[in-house]
Amino acid sequence: MLEKFHSLDEEKRTRIINAGLKEFGLNGYKNARTDNIVQEAGISKGLLFHYFGTKKKFFEFLLDYAIKISEELLEKINLDADVFVRLRENTLMKMELLKKNPDLFNFLITISEKDEEDIKRETKKKLAQFSQKAYEKMFSGLDLTKFKDDINPQQGIEIIIWTIEGISNKFMREYVKAQKVQDINHQIFLDQFEDYLAILKKALYK
Numbered sequence: 001m002l003e004k005f006h007s008l009d010e011e012k013r014t015r016i017i018n019a020g021l022k023e024f025g026l027n028g029y030k031n032a033r034t035d036n037i038v039q040e041a042g043i044s045k046g047l048l049f050h051y052f053g054t055k056k057k058f059f060e061f062l063l064d065y066a067i068k069i070s071e072e073l074l075e076k077i078n079l080d081a082d083v084f085v086r087l088r089e090n091t092l093m094k095m096e097l098l099k100k101n102p103d104l105f106n107f108l109i110t111i112s113e114k115d116e117e118d119i120k121r122e123t124k125k126k127l128a129q130f131s132q133k134a135y136e137k138m139f140s141g142l143d144l145t146k147f148k149d150d151i152n153p154q155q156g157i158e159i160i161i162w163t164i165e166g167i168s169n170k171f172m173r174e175y176v177k178a179q180k181v182q183d184i185n186h187q188i189f190l191d192q193f194e195d196y197l198a199i200l201k202k203a204l205y206k
Contacts, residue, residue, distance in 0.1 A: 002051070004051055005051040005052065012043075016037075017065060018040075018041075018101070018103055019036075019037045019038075019040035020041075020058055020059075020061075021062055021066070021101075021104050021107040022103040023036045023037045023040065024059060024062060024107055024110065024111065025103050025104075025106035025107035025109070025110045026110070028110055028111065028113070029056075029059055029111065032055070032059075034048060034055055056119070059119065060122075062107065063123060064126075066104055066107055066108055067126060067127070069097070069101075069104060070130060070134075071133075073090070073093045073094065074090070074134055074137055076093060077089050077137075077138070079141060083138075083157070083160065084200070086138055087138070087160070087164060088193075088194070088197065090138065091164075091193055092190075095186055095189075095190065099186070108127075109172055111123050112124065135161075146205050146206060147204055147205060147206070148204060148205065148206050149206075156204045159204070160200055160204070164196075167192065167196055171189050
């Protein structure tokens with residue numbers, strides 16, 4: 001079935017994908033309505049099921065698509081750089097993607113919180129696998145000699161991760177609350193992010 005979807009022109013594929021991301025992102029899997037998706041995409045319900053078979057299969061396709069986009073971002077990070085440079089690059093790329101495709105971010109946020117149990121279990125499994133892959137890539141091959149002699153490098157990395165996760169979660173809460181990318185002051189977030197990175201670097205590095 002997916003072969004038929006992939007044979008569509010790019011504009012139509014993008015329209016269907018974005019319609020799905022938007023609906024599932026707003027309502028989660030259980031409450032998402034295919035009527036809203038096809039109306040937004042400008043296609044018939046019959047065509048949607050022709051391409052994907054079921055609502056669940058379409059959801060799974062979108063989850064794989066969102067993870068693939070995230071993996072592509074990860075591939076662009078300069079792994080020769082210091083951990084703080086890597087984190088900064090990763091954050092800037094995420095912010096740029098958020099501006100271009102807010103529905104994708106909203107989809108990832110929502111599906112981890114309000115899905116039926118069988119969907120949520122599979123979703124969390126896939127997201128956990130991606131998170132582990134991202135962690136291994138982001139923190140591989142680091143020059144651990146930059147950490148102060150009295151700091152365990154692994155503990156230092158964990159402190160960095162917890163701090164960045166806290167900042168990111170704060171930003172995501174603001175995003176969910178606003179519901180519109182244009183309502184968020186991205187520069188304030190980036191300035192805060194830079195300040196925290198500077199504090200961490202001063203505290204942990206020689």
